[in-house]
Amino acid sequence: MVVMPSSVTPSSVTPSSDTPAGDAATRAGGGDAPPEVRKESGQREVFCGLTSIVWLHRRMPDAFFLVVGSRTCAHLIQSAAGVMIFAEPRFGTAILGERDLAGLADANEELDRLVRDLLERRPEIRTLFLVGSCPSEVIKLDLARAAERLTQQMAGRVRVLNYTGSGIETTFTQGEDQALMALLPHLPASDEEQLLIVGTLADAVEDRFTTLFERMGLPRVRSLPPRRSTDLPPIGKGTRLLLAQPFLSATARALAHRGGQLITSPYPFGVEGSRLWMEAAAASFNLDPAAVAGVLDPLVERGRRAIEPHRQVLRGKRLFLMPDSQMEIPLARFLARECGMELVEVGVPYLDRQLMAAEQALLPAGTPLSEGQDVERQLDRVRAERPDLVVCGLGLANPLEAEGLATKWSIELVFSPIHGCDQAGELAELFARPLRRRELISFA
Amino acid sequence: MELTLWTYEGPPHVGAMRIAASMEGVHYVLHAPQGDTYADLLFTMIERRDKRPPVTYTTFQARDLGGDTAELVKRTIAQAVERFQPEALLVGESCTAELIQDQPGALAAGMDLGGIPMVSLELPAYSKKENWGAAETFYQLVRGLLKEQVPPPGSPKILPTRWRQEGRRPRVNLLGPSLLGFRCRDDVREITRLLGEHGVDVSVVAPLGARPADLLRIPSADANICLYPEVAAPVCSWLERSFGQATVKTVPIGVAATTAFLAELTTLLGLEPAEGTQTESERRSRLPWYSRSVDSTYLTGKRVFIFGDATHAIAAARIASQELGFAVVGLGTYSRELAREVRAAAKELGLEALITDDYLAVEKAMAEAAPELVLGTQMERHSAKRLGIPCAVISTPLHVQDVPARYSPQMGWEGANVIFDAWVHPLMMGLEEHLIGMFRHDFEFVDGHRSHLGDGAPSVSPVADAMQDGVASAAAPFGVAVATPPAAGASPHEPVWTTDGETELHKIPFFVRGKVRRNTESFARERGIGEITAETLYDAKAHFSR
Numbered sequence: 001m002v003v004m005p006s007s008v009t010p011s012s013v014t015p016s017s018d019t020p021a022g023d024a025a026t027r028a029g030g031g032d033a034p035p036e037v038r039k040e041s042g043q044r045e046v047f048c049g050l051t052s053i054v055w056l057h058r059r060m061p062d063a064f065f066l067v068v069g070s071r072t073c074a075h076l077i078q079s080a081a082g083v084m085i086f087a088e089p090r091f092g093t094a095i096l097g098e099r100d101l102a103g104l105a106d107a108n109e110e111l112d113r114l115v116r117d118l119l120e121r122r123p124e125i126r127t128l129f130l131v132g133s134c135p136s137e138v139i140k141l142d143l144a145r146a147a148e149r150l151t152q153q154m155a156g157r158v159r160v161l162n163y164t165g166s167g168i169e170t171t172f173t174q175g176e177d178q179a180l181m182a183l184l185p186h187l188p189a190s191d192e193e194q195l196l197i198v199g200t201l202a203d204a205v206e207d208r209f210t211t212l213f214e215r216m217g218l219p220r221v222r223s224l225p226p227r228r229s230t231d232l233p234p235i236g237k238g239t240r241l242l243l244a245q246p247f248l249s250a251t252a253r254a255l256a257h258r259g260g261q262l263i264t265s266p267y268p269f270g271v272e273g274s275r276l277w278m279e280a281a282a283a284s285f286n287l288d289p290a291a292v293a294g295v296l297d298p299l300v301e302r303g304r305r306a307i308e309p310h311r312q313v314l315r316g317k318r319l320f321l322m323p324d325s326q327m328e329i330p331l332a333r334f335l336a337r338e339c340g341m342e343l344v345e346v347g348v349p350y351l352d353r354q355l356m357a358a359e360q361a362l363l364p365a366g367t368p369l370s371e372g373q374d375v376e377r378q379l380d381r382v383r384a385e386r387p388d389l390v391v392c393g394l395g396l397a398n399p400l401e402a403e404g405l406a407t408k409w410s411i412e413l414v415f416s417p418i419h420g421c422d423q424a425g426e427l428a429e430l431f432a433r434p435l436r437r438r439e440l441i442s443f444a
Numbered sequence: 445m446e447l448t449l450w451t452y453e454g455p456p457h458v459g460a461m462r463i464a465a466s467m468e469g470v471h472y473v474l475h476a477p478q479g480d481t482y483a484d485l486l487f488t489m490i491e492r493r494d495k496r497p498p499v500t501y502t503t504f505q506a507r508d509l510g511g512d513t514a515e516l517v518k519r520t521i522a523q524a525v526e527r528f529q530p531e532a533l534l535v536g537e538s539c540t541a542e543l544i545q546d547q548p549g550a551l552a553a554g555m556d557l558g559g560i561p562m563v564s565l566e567l568p569a570y571s572k573k574e575n576w577g578a579a580e581t582f583y584q585l586v587r588g589l590l591k592e593q594v595p596p597p598g599s600p601k602i603l604p605t606r607w608r609q610e611g612r613r614p615r616v617n618l619l620g621p622s623l624l625g626f627r628c629r630d631d632v633r634e635i636t637r638l639l640g641e642h643g644v645d646v647s648v649v650a651p652l653g654a655r656p657a658d659l660l661r662i663p664s665a666d667a668n669i670c671l672y673p674e675v676a677a678p679v680c681s682w683l684e685r686s687f688g689q690a691t692v693k694t695v696p697i698g699v700a701a702t703t704a705f706l707a708e709l710t711t712l713l714g715l716e717p718a719e720g721t722q723t724e725s726e727r728r729s730r731l732p733w734y735s736r737s738v739d740s741t742y743l744t745g746k747r748v749f750i751f752g753d754a755t756h757a758i759a760a761a762r763i764a765s766q767e768l769g770f771a772v773v774g775l776g777t778y779s780r781e782l783a784r785e786v787r788a789a790a791k792e793l794g795l796e797a798l799i800t801d802d803y804l805a806v807e808k809a810m811a812e813a814a815p816e817l818v819l820g821t822q823m824e825r826h827s828a829k830r831l832g833i834p835c836a837v838i839s840t841p842l843h844v845q846d847v848p849a850r851y852s853p854q855m856g857w858e859g860a861n862v863i864f865d866a867w868v869h870p871l872m873m874g875l876e877e878h879l880i881g882m883f884r885h886d887f888e889f890v891d892g893h894r895s896h897l898g899d900g901a902p903s904v905s906p907v908a909d910a911m912q913d914g915v916a917s918a919a920a921p922f923g924v925a926v927a928t929p930p931a932a933g934a935s936p937h938e939p940v941w942t943t944d945g946e947t948e949l950h951k952i953p954f955f956v957r958g959k960v961r962r963n964t965e966s967f968a969r970e971r972g973i974g975e976i977t978a979e980t981l982y983d984a985k986a987h988f989s990r
Contacts, residue, residue, distance in 0.1 A: 043520075044503045048479025066447075070539035070569060075454040076482045088804070092449040098570045100445050101543070110445035118447060134477045134540035137506070167479030168506040168540070376500075376527060395484030395496065402494030 037351060042374025045393055046324060046349055048167030049175025050131060051080045055414060056179055056225065057090045059200045062126040063229040065091040066118065067165070068111065068143060069133030080411070090125070092118070096135055107141060108149075115150050119158055127229035129179060132164035159186070159230070171349040173247035173325045173414065176200060180224060180251040183232060187224075189258070190234035194220040195281055196260065198252065199245030202417035203227065209268075209420065212278065215295045217287050224251075235260055240284045242277070244268060244419060246359070247326035249352045266358045269327070270334035270428075271303035274421045276358075299421040306425025307338055310432040315340035317388035317435065320381075323347035323373050324393055324410040329359045331391070331413065336364050339428055343367045344387045347378065389435060406434045450823060452778040452801050452841055456567035456577025457538045458483050463581040463675075464534055465497035466622040466651040470585075471530035473521050475513075475548045476538035478503045490844050491623055500524040502541075509544065517548045518555060525557055532589065532656035533557060534581065536565030561656065563588040573801075575674045575753070576781060578622060582651055583678040589659045594686045601688025604667045605714040614713045615645040616692070617665045620676030621652040626756060626840050628652055630853035631671065635696065638856045642706065643715065651675075663687050667712055671695065671855070674753055674779060696855045697759035698863070699725045699732055699767055728857035731864045735768055746871065749774040749815035751798065751806050751824050752839025754782030756854070758789045760819045760838050763863060765793060774798065774813040776806065803827065814959040817871055822846070834870030939968035941976045948978035963988050 050073055053065045067073045074093035081089075094114050100107040111130075119125060128150070130143045143162040150160040163178040164170060170178055176199070195218055197209065210221045222233035239260040243252060246267050256262050265280035266273040275296050282292040319341045321328040328348050335341040343363070347370045353360075370378070375396075382390055382405065390400055390407045397407040408431055418427045457474060464472035465487050474480070481501050487493045502520045504513050525533065535552040549564020563584050567577045607614040618635060621628035629652070636646045647665040648658050662668070662683065669692045670680040680691040690712055696705035703725050710717060726732055734740060748770040750760045754777045764770040775790045776798030777783065783799045790797035798809050807827040810818060818828040818835040822843045828835035837846050838854075852866075853859040941949070952960050960981070967984035968976050 042503075042523075043481070043501050044478045045481050045484070046478060047482055048477070050479065051482075071448070071451060071453075071455040071573065072457075072480060072539050072569070074448045074451050075458065076479060078450055079482055079486060089449055092447055094445050095448050096445060096570060098568075101570060107445065114445055114447050134479070135543060138509075138540055138543045166506075167477040168504065168509065171478065376523075393485070394489050395481060396488070398488040398492060398494055399496045 036368070038368065038370040040370060040372045040374040040377065042372075043376065044171075044349070044373045045322070045375045045395055046373065047080060047172040047393070048076070048134070049165035049170030049172065049178060050077055050133065050167075051172055052165065052175030052179065052414075053077060053091045053131065054081045055200055056176060059225050060127065060227065060229040061090070062124060063090065063129060064118070064122060064125045064127075065129045065131055066115065067091070067093040067131045067133055068136045068141060069093055069096065069131075070135045071095055073133045073135075088122075090122075096139075101139060104139070104141065107139075108146060111141075111146055112150065112153070115160070116153070119154065125158060128158055128160045129182065130160060130162040131175075131179075132162065132166055134166045134168050137164060137166045137168060161186075171326075173245070173327075176245070177248045177250050180248065181254060183225065183229075184235075184251065184254050184258075187232050187258070188234045189236050191236040191238045191259070192220070192234070193238040193285070194222055194233070194240075195285070196233055196235070196239050196241055196255070197221065197223045198241055198243050198255065199248055200225060201244050201419055205417045205419050205423065208422060209278075212295055212299075213281065216278075216282050216292050218282065218285055224255075240281065242281045243355065245327075246330055246352075246355055249355055252355065264358050266333065266362060267327075267330040268419045269330045269424075270338045271300050271307065271421050271424045272338055272362075273330060273334060274303075274419070274424065275300055296421075303421040303424040304338075307428045310425065310428035311339045313432040313435050314428065316342065318342045318344050318385070319431075320344045320385060320387040320390045321346045322375075322378065322382075322390065322392040322396065322410070323349045323370070324391075325414050326350075327413055328391070329356055329363070329369075332367065333359055333362045334424075334427065335431060336367070337362065338424070339431070341389075341431075344385050345370055345378075345381060347371075347373065349373070389431060391431075406438055408434055448802075450803055452803070452821065452823060453574035454483070454486075455539060455569050456572045456574060456580070457536060457565075457569065458486070459574040459577025459579070460534060460536055460565055460567060460581040461487075461497055461499055462574075462578045462622045462624050463585065463651045464499060465493070467654050467656070469531035469655040469657075470498060470534060471524055471528045471532075472497075472499045472534040472536070473502075473517075473524050473548065473552070474499055474536055474538060475502045475504070475517050475520075475541035475546060477540050478505060480538050480540075487623060490842060491847055492844065493623070498528065498530070500528075504541075513544060514546045514551055517546055517551050521548075521552050521555060521557075525560065530560060532585065533560050533562045534565055534585065535562060536567060539569035542569050561589055575779060578675045579678050579781075582620075582622075582675055583682060585656075586650075586659055586662065586679050587682060589656055590662065590686075593660070593663055599688075602663065602666065602690070604690045604712045607666050608714070613643055613645050614667075614715065615647040615665045616709075616713075617648040617650065617662055617668045618646055618671055619648075619650055619668050619679055620670060620672030620674075621649065622672070622675055623652070624840060624842070625672060625675065626753075626838070626842060626846070627852060627854045627859075628672070630851050631855040631859065633851070634853040634856035634858050635669070635671065638696075638702070638706075639709075642710070644709065644713065663689060665689070667692055667709075669709075673755055673782060677782075695755055695759060697756070697859060698763040699729055699857075699860045701759060701762065702729075702856055702860065725857070729860040731767060731860040734864050740768075740868075743868065743871070744769050746770045746817055747773045747813070747815040748817045748819060749810050749813050749824075749833075750838075751776045751778075751810075751818075751820045753777060753821075754779040754786050756839035757786060759854075761789050761793060763860075764819070764867075767860075768864075768867070770817070773815050774809055776800065776809070807831075814956075814962075816956075817867065819867065836866045836870055939965055939973055939976050939980075944978045945976040945981055948981050960985070 050067055057065050100110055130147050132143050147160040147162040161182040163182040165175040206223055213221045224233055235255055235258045237259040241255050241260040241262045252262055263280050263284050265277045268274040268277040319335055321332055328346050332343050332346040336343050345368045351371045390405050391410050392407055393410055397409055400407050417423055461483055464470045484497055487497045500520055502516050504516055508516055535548050537548055552562050565581055621632050632649055639646060648661050650659055667690045668680050668683055670676045683689045684691055692709050694705040694708045696702040748764045750757050757777045761772050761775050765772050772793050775795050777786045778801040787797045803823045810827055811831055818824050818833050819838045821839050821841050825835045825837055852862045964976055964981050964984040967987055968980055973980055
């Protein structure tokens with residue numbers, strides 16, 4: 001087939017430090033003997049950033065996510081989202097055909113036509129995200145200009161934004177990071193004091209955190225992304241940034257650039273992480289520690305009780321986490337410190353040392369970390385180590401079960417409400433369930 | 445550029461993966477960016493496969509594009525060959541890699557692969573789809589492996605009756621069964637048994653379960669059976685052209701088709717017609733008797749809407765109309781490659797075939813046809829659920845529930861039994877709904893009774909029914925002229941239902957109510973009747989039943 005320039009400019013979206021190919025265990029720089037990080041490159045068994053549309057579109061019911069890509073992109077989202085639950089979901093793919101590849105001018109016209117039809121059909125949509133894909137990046141389809149053009153055409157009725165979810169530039173959860181980056185220029189400026197929780201949370205979990213912060217004496221709590229795409233929170237010098245998700249590197253930096261102060265803390269998984277997370281937020285506003293403890297102590301106590309039956313199952317069990325969502329390090333910290341699991345290997349797609357500093361400090365000394373992936377070699381290590389539980393993607397789970405290894409689907413961790421002290425028991429249960437099930441089932 | 449919300453078929457390289465994963469000893473190196481590995485889960489989750497598909501991805505990233513992606517391809521091929529030691533290697537690319545033009549096939553051809561046969565796949569991702577990719581891959585692989593064996597032009601054909609001269613039982617190949625196909629695993633077992641009963645051996649089954657070495661034995665069979673034309677038609681036609689090897693083309697789904705399949709096979713191979721061939725279907729399948737038995741009278745004229753891949757849609761239309769006495773009110777396929785065959789089948793039934801891969805167009809056609817049963821894919825199952833119509837899945841795309849643990853073929857005698865159960869059981873529920881509707885005025889009836897069709901099921905209370913109608917038309921933006929509440933913004937010429945008309949309408953079973961409502965309204969409109977009373981309804985009923 002015809003086409004296009006043979007290369008695109010490498011983008012710096014992936015915050016991973018570029019490393020030569022291979023499997024070198026390198027000692028990273030830093031003061032107090034950080035653990036060794038194995039760096040690998042090779043086949044990555046990780047979704048691309050398009051997949052985060054699955055939870056982003058649920059968070060903002062007035063937004064539509066239009067991937068500009070190929071049939072593969074459409075098939076990927078469909079497969080990752082499971083069965084087609086919705087008659088007309090608020091995401092779709094503008095599938096590029098050969099004619100679009102032959103002439104970019106036509107491709108732009110085609111895109112305009114398609115967007116007009118779509119918005120006519122879905123008048124409730126207020127924000128349309130044009131989501132770049134591998135093919136659209138490679139043919140250099142300028143979605144930023146398309147977004148500007150379409151926003152003008154929509155004359156204030158719909159805001160059209162763009163970001164990339166392409167696999168050549170983003171892994172799985174980085175899609176959300178890029179989507180939030182697209183919203184950022186539209187955040188109003190304000191220096192009023194507020195706590196801004198950054199990262200998609202389940203609505204119920206968000207409400208719970210807001211209530212708890214209110215009880216501690218912190219009335220102004222806002223969220224990014226908001227529940228309504230047009231209801232964007234302000235940003236400025238009075239904003240303290242609290243990351244709910246560990247994969248928002250670019251957004252965190254950009255918000256800091258606009259005056260927000262980043263609160264450093266572990267992430268709100270498990271009782272300990274959730275407590276430290278809320279305490280760090282409270283401390284940044286100089287709230288009365290006694291009042292804070294008054295709110296948190298009963299939650300911590302109750303959360304520990306909820307974890308306990310699952311801790312009985314998980315304690316002493318050996319855990320291997322394959323790279324997937326960037327939540328691996330916080331989850332490993334929770335499972336090791338609160339559930340008594342032993343960490344065999346903790347894999348991450350990329351390691352952002354700044355965002356992970358507080359988490360890494362809590363990991364048991366000498367925890368083997370790996371960054372990037374060569375899935376075959378990693379599976380060799382899994383087979384050699386025979387851990388009691390492997391956290392991995394859906395493509396690997398059944399094959400590993402067939403080899404006699406218990407697995408936990410990692411995708412459930414991004415689709416379930418797992419944040420906060422109140423969810424700590426449920427979070428532990430997700431990992432204990434496969435082990436319980438193996439005890440339960442017998443065919444003899 | 446086309447807008448797609450849900451797709452029937454994946455991209456063509458997923459079709460290639462289906463061939464590689466179906467076989468043993470084949471490995472596929474795919475030049476593809478990170479993210480394309482999602483396709484693994486189709487096999488490990490939907491098919492519950494206990495091993496990963498034999499695919500190695502280059503998973504290139506943006507930073508690789510600045511460097512040497514060709515080198516990455518070569519390194520990946522070398523590592524895959526060393527690790528997996530395949531007996532045959534497929535090399536290809538996904539949509540993005542097609543754009544950067546590394547030509548992985550050419551790169552592989554220039555490498556020392558230790559003598560492993562290598563097939564380079566060119567599957568145009570921007571114009572073709574999954575089934576085409578599967579068929580093309582299977583064809584390229586068979587052709588690549590057999591090209592040494594192709595006799596010079598003008599050589600004698602393979603005589604389907606040569607087994608007699610060679611003093612052995614006749615043998616055939618079963619071509620086309622693959623992973624992520626519909627019930628292929630069980631169809632192979634059923635057809636193998638059926639052939640065995642008729643004294644015919646199965647030589648090679650491919651791609652499902654075959655090794656590259658097995659493909660080399662294809663020409664030693666007396667004929668090929670093209671079980672799934674979506675995957676095997678190009679291969680069978682090439683084998684016919686190159687080796688003169690004949691193809692049995694009847695797909696044995698349904699009683700009549702199985703009988704026709706045996707007749708075609710018997711004639712082709714020159715077999716003696718077995719004793720009692722006429723009654724074989726009666727002895728071996730329960731479908732004919734079950735269909736004739738009195739309990740099945742309520743199946744008569746049931747309105748059925750059919751959509752699927754071409755093979756299963758055509759078979760379903762024939763079974764529905766001839767063997768079960770249904771009325772086929774819609775027939776279509778997403779298989780553009782076989783559109784002609786589906787159009788012909790539709791024409792026989794006095795219908796125009798729906799050829800589309802837009803599920804919303806299918807849902808619209810479904811709603812307009814007002815069927816009582818939908819036979820479709822997973823997509824239609826969801827549409828039917830929304831419309832409150834019972835549905836049985838007959839074709840890919842499938843979901844994990846369409847890969848059942850029990851033996852449940854579609855082909856042969858047992859396949860006909862399975863089909864009878866699978867299609868009639870949802871209707872039993874429909875009958876039950878009917879009974880609930882009949883008895884709902886009895887005092888024993890508990891208000892709020894929910895059917896096991898779930899929330900999408902038509903409700904039995906008149907109020908909820910009207911709401912249901914309203915919801916259906918609101919959710920379906922395709923102007924089905926049903927049931928906008930009469931008063932609400934009706935145009936001056938729109939007929940209005942009187943209370944007594946509405947009451948009468950609600951005595952009609954839910955599954956035909958929508959159609960009766962529409963017919964009555966159009967009857968009234970044509971005659972300029974402004975108010976629809978019970979009498980108008982009966983006038984319309986008489987008019988339409990002529």
